[in-house]
Amino acid sequence: MSQQVRIMRGREWARPVRPVRREVLEAIPGLDEGRPPLLFVPGFGHGAWAFAEHWLGHAAERGFSGYALSLRGQAGSGPAPEATLRAYAHDVVQVAAGLSRRAVLVGHGAGALVVAHALARYPARAAVMVAPVFGGWATAFTALRRNPLGTLPALVGGRLQCNRAQLFGRELPRDEVRRHLSRLGRPARRAQWQLLLGREPEPAVGDPPVLVLGSPEDRVVPHSVLIRAARRYGSAPLLFPGMSHDLMLDARWREPIDGILDWLEKEPSGG
Amino acid sequence: MTTSTDHGRPDPELSTLDLARGARSVSYRGETVCVIGAGPTGLTAIKNLTEHGFGVDCYERETGVGGVWNWRHDRSPVYASTHLISSRPLTQFPDFPMPDDWPDYPHHSQLLTYLERYADHFDLRRHVWFGTEVVRVEPAEGDRWDVTTRSTGGYGPERTSRYAAVVVANGHNWSPKLPTHEGLAEFRGEVMHASAYQDPAQLRGRRVLVVGAGNTGCDIATEAAQQAAHCWHSTRRGYWYAPKYLLGRPADQLNDLMLALRVPRRLRQWLFHRLLQASVGDLTRFGLPRPDHRMLETHPIVNSQLVYYLGHGRVTPVPEVVRFHPDSVELADGRQVDPELVVFATGYLPRFEFLDPKILGDDGTTGRPVLWLNAFVPNHPTLAVAGLVQPDSGIFPLSHWQSVLFARLLRLRETRPNKAAAFAATVTTRAGERYSGPVKESSRHWFEVGHADYLRALQRALHDLEAK
Ligand SMILES: Cc1cc2nc3c(=O)[nH]c(=O)nc-3n(C[C@H](O)[C@H](O)[C@H](O)COP(=O)(O)OP(=O)(O)OC[C@H]3O[C@@H](n4cnc5c(N)ncnc54)[C@H](O)[C@@H]3O)c2cc1C
Ligand SMILES: NC(=O)c1ccc[n+]([C@@H]2O[C@H](COP(=O)([O-])OP(=O)(O)OC[C@H]3O[C@@H](n4cnc5c(N)ncnc54)[C@H](OP(=O)(O)O)[C@@H]3O)[C@@H](O)[C@H]2O)c1
Numbered sequence: 001m002s003q004q005v006r007i008m009r010g011r012e013w014a015r016p017v018r019p020v021r022r023e024v025l026e027a028i029p030g031l032d033e034g035r036p037p038l039l040f041v042p043g044f045g046h047g048a049w050a051f052a053e054h055w056l057g058h059a060a061e062r063g064f065s066g067y068a069l070s071l072r073g074q075a076g077s078g079p080a081p082e083a084t085l086r087a088y089a090h091d092v093v094q095v096a097a098g099l100s101r102r103a104v105l106v107g108h109g110a111g112a113l114v115v116a117h118a119l120a121r122y123p124a125r126a127a128v129m130v131a132p133v134f135g136g137w138a139t140a141f142t143a144l145r146r147n148p149l150g151t152l153p154a155l156v157g158g159r160l161q162c163n164r165a166q167l168f169g170r171e172l173p174r175d176e177v178r179r180h181l182s183r184l185g186r187p188a189r190r191a192q193w194q195l196l197l198g199r200e201p202e203p204a205v206g207d208p209p210v211l212v213l214g215s216p217e218d219r220v221v222p223h224s225v226l227i228r229a230a231r232r233y234g235s236a237p238l239l240f241p242g243m244s245h246d247l248m249l250d251a252r253w254r255e256p257i258d259g260i261l262d263w264l265e266k267e268p269s270g271g
Numbered sequence: 272m273t274t275s276t277d278h279g280r281p282d283p284e285l286s287t288l289d290l291a292r293g294a295r296s297v298s299y300r301g302e303t304v305c306v307i308g309a310g311p312t313g314l315t316a317i318k319n320l321t322e323h324g325f326g327v328d329c330y331e332r333e334t335g336v337g338g339v340w341n342w343r344h345d346r347s348p349v350y351a352s353t354h355l356i357s358s359r360p361l362t363q364f365p366d367f368p369m370p371d372d373w374p375d376y377p378h379h380s381q382l383l384t385y386l387e388r389y390a391d392h393f394d395l396r397r398h399v400w401f402g403t404e405v406v407r408v409e410p411a412e413g414d415r416w417d418v419t420t421r422s423t424g425g426y427g428p429e430r431t432s433r434y435a436a437v438v439v440a441n442g443h444n445w446s447p448k449l450p451t452h453e454g455l456a457e458f459r460g461e462v463m464h465a466s467a468y469q470d471p472a473q474l475r476g477r478r479v480l481v482v483g484a485g486n487t488g489c490d491i492a493t494e495a496a497q498q499a500a501h502c503w504h505s506t507r508r509g510y511w512y513a514p515k516y517l518l519g520r521p522a523d524q525l526n527d528l529m530l531a532l533r534v535p536r537r538l539r540q541w542l543f544h545r546l547l548q549a550s551v552g553d554l555t556r557f558g559l560p561r562p563d564h565r566m567l568e569t570h571p572i573v574n575s576q577l578v579y580y581l582g583h584g585r586v587t588p589v590p591e592v593v594r595f596h597p598d599s600v601e602l603a604d605g606r607q608v609d610p611e612l613v614v615f616a617t618g619y620l621p622r623f624e625f626l627d628p629k630i631l632g633d634d635g636t637t638g639r640p641v642l643w644l645n646a647f648v649p650n651h652p653t654l655a656v657a658g659l660v661q662p663d664s665g666i667f668p669l670s671h672w673q674s675v676l677f678a679r680l681l682r683l684r685e686t687r688p689n690k691a692a693a694f695a696a697t698v699t700t701r702a703g704e705r706y707s708g709p710v711k712e713s714s715r716h717w718f719e720v721g722h723a724d725y726l727r728a729l730q731r732a733l734h735d736l737e738a739k
Contacts, residue, residue, distance in 0.1 A: 004737075007672055007730040009365070010531030010723070013664075014524050016360040019371040090371070097367050102392060122366050123322060123393075205366050206322050 006120075006202055017090040023076030024095055025052045026067045027060035036125040036264070037099045040068040041092055041118075043109020043133060044187035044195070045162055047075020050108070050180075050246065054253045062261050067103075069095050071114070074185045083188035085198055089117035096122050104264060108248065109133045109220065110187070112229075116201035123206025126267055128260050131214040131221050131245050132229045135195035139225060146219050155196075159186040166219045169244035171251040180249055210235070211263050213256055215243035238263070290433060292409075292417055297431045303328055304681070305418045305434040306398075307405045307625075310338020311386055312658030312670035313440035315364060318393045319671065320438070323678035328432070329395075332404035332423040336390045338442050340382040346445040348466045348487070348619070352494060353379040355665070356486050356573040358521035361722070362665025364389065365672075375521050405625050408437055414653045419625075436653035436681055438674065443621035443659060448714065450482070450617055454595035458613070465491060465616035473612075474498040480600060480610035482592060484510050485715070486572055488616030493576040496585035503608050504577075507591040508711075509560035514575040517546055522573060523664055530723045536708050540565045557581040559588045564711050570719055571663050618715050621659060631656065632702060639717050641703045644729055646673045649699040652684070652691065661715070663707075664722035672729050679736060694736055704728075 025048040038059055040051040051068035059066040071088050072080035080087065092114055096103045102125040107115030112132030119127055133139055143151040143166075150161035162184065168177050187195075204210075212230035214237055216223040230237040240247065240256050247256045290297040302325065306316045309331035317327045333344040342349050355362055355376045363369045369377065369385050377385075390396050400420070407419040411433055419431045447464040455462065465487045471494045479499040481492045484506040495502035517525045529539050543566040555561050559581070580586045590603040599607040620638060623631060632641030632649060640656065641649070648654045655677045658670045684691040706725040710716045 004734055005675075005730075007365075007726050007733070008723070010527055013360050014520075014528035014531050016524075017371065090368075093368060094371055097388075097392065098370065100391060101394070121368075 003203055005205075012086075017087045019094075020072040020080050020087075020091075021078035022072070022091055022095065023048050023070040024067055025049070025056060026065065027052075027056040028065045029060045029063045031063070032065075033063050035064050036101055037065040037067060037103045039092065039096050039099070039103045039105050040066065041105065041107040041111035041115050042068070042071065042074070043107075043111040044071075044160065044192065045074070045184045046109070046111075046246075047071075047077075047183065047185065049075055049183055050248055053249055055248045055257045058254065058257050059261060064261060064264070065099075067095065067099065071111075073188050075183070081188060082190060084190050085114060085117055085194045088114040088191060089121060092118040093122045096124065101125075104128065106130060106260065107132065109245065110135070110195055113195065113201070116204075119204035119208065120202035121205070124204075124208045126208050126264060127204070127210045128263075129210065129212045129229060129233075130247055130256065130260075131218050131226070132212060133195070133221060134225075134229055135198060137196070139221070140196055142222050142225075143220065154192055157189065159189065160192055161186065162220070167244060167246045167249075169242075169250055172244075172249070176249075180246070209267050211238060211260065213238035213240065213247075213259060215240045215245075215247065217242055218245045220245040292411070292431060295419075295429075295431050297411075297417055297433050300326075300328065300432050300434050302326065302435045304436045304438065305330070305416065305432070306438045306440055307408075307418075308338060308440040308442060309333075309336045309390075309395075309399050309401075310440060310442050310658070311340070311667050312442070312674075313338070313438070314386060314390055314395055315667065315671045316438045316440055316657055316674040316677075317395045317398050318389070319674040320678050320681075321393075321395075321398070323682055325678065325681065327398045328434070329399040330403045330405050330418070330420050331399050331401050334401050335387075336396065336399070337383045337386045339444055340379055340386055342379060342383070342469075346466075348444050349379045350465075350468050350490070350494075351470045352490065355382070356515075356571075357662075357665035358523050361523050361527065362667055364667050367392065376515060405441075407431075408439075408625050409627075410630070410651065414651070416653065436677075437655075438677065439623060439626070439654070439656045440658050440670070441623065443661075443718075444619045446620050446622040447615075448618045448620045449615055450592075452592060452595050454597075457597050458595040458600075459597050460611050460613060462613045462615070465614055466619070468614055468616075471498040476500050477611045478609065479503070480505060480589075480592075480608060480613045481616055482613065483616035483618065484572060485570065485616060485618055486574065487618070488614075489572055489574040489577045491614055491616055492586050493574065493580055496576075496580035496583070501587070501610075502580075502585065503587045503589045503610065505589045505592055505602065506560070508564075508569075509554070509562040510569060510572055511543070511547060511562055511566040512551075512554070512577055513543070513547070513566070513571055513573050514550070514578075515573055516575070517543075517550075523571075526663070527723075536567065540567055543567070551578050554578065554581075557588060560590070567663065567721075568709060569711050569713070570661055570715060620714065621718070623656075630654070643698040643702045643704060644673070644676075644725075644732060645706070645718055645720065646677070647694075647698040647702075649702045650695075652695045652698070653681070659718055660720045660725065661718050662720050662722040662725060669720070669722065669725060669729075672726065672733075676729060676733050676736070679733065683736065690736060694732075697732075697735075 047070040048068035056066040070077040104126045105115045106128040108130040110133040112129035154160035210233035214226045306329040478501045479495045480503045492504040706720040
């Protein structure tokens with residue numbers, strides 16, 4: 001991460017991101033106990049639905065309002081073939097700033113990179129990086145090794161396509177896997193390139209606590225990458241061995257979300 | 272008067288031991304920082320100071336947040352039709368954007384909504400004492416400040432508290448600058464300053480003379496063009512009237528596009544002149560004087576409608592007023608006009624009535640503080656004035672970064688005192704610097720800044736402060 005605060009944003013002032021319809025799914029607890037809202041940001045190909053499946057409802061049961069956003073061009077959000085990471089981060093900050101209290105940003109997969117960029121533009125209460133894909137060549141090589149057919153086209157300008165073995169564990173029932181796979185979309189081409197070659201996120205504003213979690217058996221994010229990701233936030237990752245990349249859809253989805261909520265309740269600035 | 276439309280009160284129990292200042296008792300507020308005013312600048316100061324770990328007490332004389340943008344406030348100068356002149360991306364706080372489906376130039380009521388949401392989102396109201404005005408700010412030992420407050424309107428006793436630092440964010444658009452004219456007292460028509468103008472109903476069916484061509488004067492003249500029986504618009508020089516849109520985008524975004532492409536100022540001026548020449552043409556054909564300066568050398572006027580109403584003959588441009596007669600107003604060209612209502616849209620003067628002017632480096636005659644970055648006070652490292660800038664953009668981002676810089680400076684006073692001392696030395700040597708190209712000499716221009724020049728200087732100051 002570059003360390004200096006950036007004040008001048010001439011290009012952004014001159015060429016603001018155009019608004020696109022945003023899909024936001026939510027689950028609100030019956031009683032407001034003053035806890036910070038959670039904003040879930042899916043990775044490339046996924047949509048808000050991935051969190052609506054289990055995590056949103058579970059967070060609400062534990063007293064946290066949960067919101068899940070579909071990035072532009074994904075799931076129920078408006079089309080955006082030319083979307084960039086900047087536009088994705090813009091969408092996250094727009095939704096976060098629209099909530100009644102400072103939000104906790106939770107990014108999954110490449111959504112964690114979007115969150116890292118958003119953190120430079122919004123003083124989140126806290127941030128959680130779930131199986132973070134911060135991009136770069138190491139991630140690309142892993143993807144290439146595990147899923148050459150889905151990854152190769154992306155390296156020559158086509159669209160990235162994840163496969164079943166990368167995302168889901170073996171315990172997940174077949175029909176559930178089929179349902180999820182049918183909902184997977186394809187990321188915008190420019191954003192995909194930025195995943196490989198994009199600039200480093202700027203330092204986070206407001207100094208939020210950051211939790212990194214994932215599984216050592218993740219087939220998208222190798223263990224070493226996970227450790228490195230946690231190190232940039234000065235900590236070690238919280239590990240859920242034996243789980244797949246899509247922790248929120250895994251048969252054992254409850255463990256990581258409980259891990260996140262427990263951490264938030266313990267954080268002095270959190271619950 | 273402690274009634275409040277805003278809930279929340281700061282915790283008054285922080286004060287520990289009592290001190291004395293003369294006969295008064297002073298409650299000691301430890302490392303807490305005092306913020307004066309809960310307008311946009313005060314709010315961002317509270318937010319950034321608390322974000323950096325400081326306790327904050329903010330005093331606000333009105334009963335709500337929002338400053339100028341809260342039209343319920345008795346000193347708010349906004350009128351019913353006020354829309355921003357700076358477009359949304361150049362106006363919003365850098366870390367809390369306005370909704371992206373809002374218009375390019377939101378209405379003042381949207382600005383208030385935005386500021387209230389900002390206050391709620393960051394839970395700022397619990398730091399604010401509403402209905403409380405600051406009447407005195409005096410230096411105390413150890414670079415601390417004694418701040419004396421009382422209920423707005425002078426009810427109740429005064430209270431003095433000692434703070435580790437003070438941010439003055441009292442705004443500069445509330446104290447009317449009124450011209451003096453021979454015969455004004457005998458004039459039989461109605462005379463008002465634009466700060467008292469709220470609604471076009473005040474103009475309806477009357478003969479109106481509007482004096483001054485800042486954004487206020489131009490807005491009121493266009494309303495008079497639609498409502499009044501007749502509208503004269505008096506200006507003492509020719510101006511560039513920039514439309515809200517140029518080349519398919521908000522005019523300030525076009526300016527920033529050129530800034531991002533590093534187009535030099537002279538070339539930008541030339542391009543703007545050509546663009547205006549090509550689109551609206553030579554305004555002297557409507558009887559306006561030719562501008563006596565280049566574009567960007569007076570505070571920008573952003574108004575697409577004035578020229579339109581000149582073309583409809585609904586606004587009659589006239590020169591400067593020289594004197595008033597009981598039934599008419601005499602103009603510089605010898606003409607006399609007979610308005611029923613004269614609106615002085617002659618602007619405002621910054622005022623710091625609670626501070627000895629010498630503290631801000633004003634010898635008491637000019638009314639112009641001498642500060643670095645328009646904010647930092649020589650020899651008073653724990654005092655900052657925020658929002659004392661008139662940019663060619665929105666003010667909020669400038670106020671935001673001023674308070675970030677001040678918060679980090681206060682932190683460094685504890686952790687790296689030598690860095691803070693070096694900053695203080697810079698403040699002393701560089702006080703009075705300007706951050707714009709040449710501007711016309713006028714009482715409104717001494718704190719005019721180009722937002723890019725200003726923010727770049729601020730960014731450098733921040734980087735120097737934090738350098739190893
Ligand atoms: C008609 C109009 C249109 C404008 N349009 C734009 C625009 O398009 N874009 C833009 O960026 N700016 C615009 N401005 C400038 C405007 O002043 C700023 O946007 C902004 O309001 C400045 O915020 P502030 O907090 O510094 O001052 P203010 O908004 O004036 O707030 C100061 C606060 O301090 C309080 N206060 C003052 N003295 C004391 C005291 N002694 N004790 C306690 N409290 C005190 C006041 O009650 C007030 O709430 C406009 C101004 C006017 C008049
Ligand atoms: N729509 C909006 O968003 C909006 C609307 C209104 C105001 N504002 C902002 O609010 C601030 C104040 O604006 P403002 O228009 O009220 O004031 P202003 O910018 O100070 O303009 C005052 C005008 O009156 C003239 N003037 C001053 N004293 C005079 C005198 N004695 N005799 C004759 N003319 C005199 C000035 O002429 P000189 O050129 O000689 O100085 C100038 O044209 C500005 O920052 C402005 O941008 C924004």
